[in-house]
Amino acid sequence: MQFKVNEIFFSIQGEGSRAGRPCLFIRLTGCPLRCSYCDTAYAFTEGEFMTLEAILGQVKERLGPPQQGPNAPFVELTGGEPLAHPQAPVLLQELLDLGYEVALETAGSHAISGVPKEVVKIVDRKTPGSGESARWLEANLQHLVPGQDELKFVLADEADYEWSKTWCAERRLFERFDILFSPVWGKLDIRWLAEKIIADQLPVRFQLQLHKLVWEPTQRGV
Ligand code: SF4
Numbered sequence: 001m002q003f004k005v006n007e008i009f010f011s012i013q014g015e016g017s018r019a020g021r022p023c024l025f026i027r028l029t030g031c032p033l034r035c036s037y038c039d040t041a042y043a044f045t046e047g048e049f050m051t052l053e054a055i056l057g058q059v060k061e062r063l064g065p066p067q068q069g070p071n072a073p074f075v076e077l078t079g080g081e082p083l084a085h086p087q088a089p090v091l092l093q094e095l096l097d098l099g100y101e102v103a104l105e106t107a108g109s110h111a112i113s114g115v116p117k118e119v120v121k122i123v124d125r126k127t128p129g130s131g132e133s134a135r136w137l138e139a140n141l142q143h144l145v146p147g148q149d150e151l152k153f154v155l156a157d158e159a160d161y162e163w164s165k166t167w168c169a170e171r172r173l174f175e176r177f178d179i180l181f182s183p184v185w186g187k188l189d190i191r192w193l194a195e196k197i198i199a200d201q202l203p204v205r206f207q208l209q210l211h212k213l214v215w216e217p218t219q220r221g222v
Contacts, residue, residue, distance in 0.1 A: 001087055004029040006047040006080065008058055009221040013076065014211035016122050016150055017178050018103065022073040024063050026055065028088070031081040033107055035130040037156060037184045042220065043080040052087075056094055066099035074101035083110035092119050109135035112143050121149040122180075128163055129156025129184070141171065150178040155188050161196060168204075179204040185212055 006027040013023040027040070029047030063073055075095050082088045083106050093116050095102045103120040106112065109132070112121055121144060126132045144151070151173060153164040164181065168174055181204045183193050190208060197206050215222045 001052040001090065002049045003052070003055065003085055003087065003091065004047040005050045005055065006043040007221055008055070008062070010062055010073075011211065011222045012214075013074075014209045014214075014222075015182065015207060016103075016152065016180060017205065018074065018120075019207065019210055021071060023103075024059060024073060024075050026059070026075065026077050026091075028077065028079050028082045028085055030084050031079055031107075032084055033081060033109060033126070033132045033135055035126065035132050037130065037154070037187065039185070039218075040080065052091060052094060055091065056098065059095065059100070060098065063100065066101075072101065074103060076103040076105060078105040081107055081109065083112065083115075089114040089116065092116055107132070107135065108137060108140050111137060112140050115143075117145060121145075122152055123149065124152045124154060125164070125167070127153055127155060127160040129160040130154065141173075144177060146176040150180055152180040152182060154182050154184055155193065156184045157188060158192075158196075160188075161193065165200070165202060174203045180207050181205065182207045182209065185209060185217055 006029045008026050010024050013019055013021045027043055029043055031044055059075060077092060092102055096116055096118055103122060104115060105122045108123045108125055155161050168179055173179060183190050194206055211222045
C-alpha cells in the first residue's frame, strides 16, 4: 500500500483545541477542492510515493514511543485533502495501533464514516467565501463524536461569520462540538472577529494560526 506524501514534519500545532502542542504532521498530496484562500497549493501535486511501512517507520523514528498526557506529542494527518486517498482510514488505524493520539484534518467533502472513531476529526466546514461550500457532505455530521471532534470555520468576510453562526445554530452544533472560528489570514480583520464573538457572546473558540505568527506566513514545514 502506497501514499503520495507531500511532507512529514515535526512542529507545534498551530490550530484547533490542540494549538501549542508538539505534533508530527503527515501531509498527503492531492486535493479536489480549490478554496479561494488555500495556503497549501503546493500540496496539490508535489510529493513522493511512500509505502505504509515507510510512513509508520518515520513516525516511530521521529516521535519515539507514544507518550501519555494532555501535552504529549501527537500525529496529525493533513493535506491537501487526506480522505481523497481511499486508503487513508487504514493509515489512521495503523497510527492508532502504534499507540499514538491521532488527529485528522479534513474539509468534510469526503465521507468520514470509514475513519476510526478514536481519531480526532477536525472538519473544516467550508464557508461561501471559500468558493467550495457546496462540496460539504451533510451526512458527515452523524459521524462526529461529541466532545472529541471539532468543526472549524475559516471566515473570509463578515458574511461568512453570519452564515457560519446561522448554520451552527440551525443544527444545534454549539452544544455538541468544539466550534472553531478562524479568520482567513490577512483577509478578515482579527480584532473585528474577536470583538464580534464577544459582542454576540457566541459559544465558539476564536483561533489564529499560531505558526503564521511565529514564522513567515508562507513558510512550509512548520
Ligand atoms: S481543502 Fe484545504 S488543501 Fe484543498 S483547496 Fe481547500 S484549503 Fe486548499
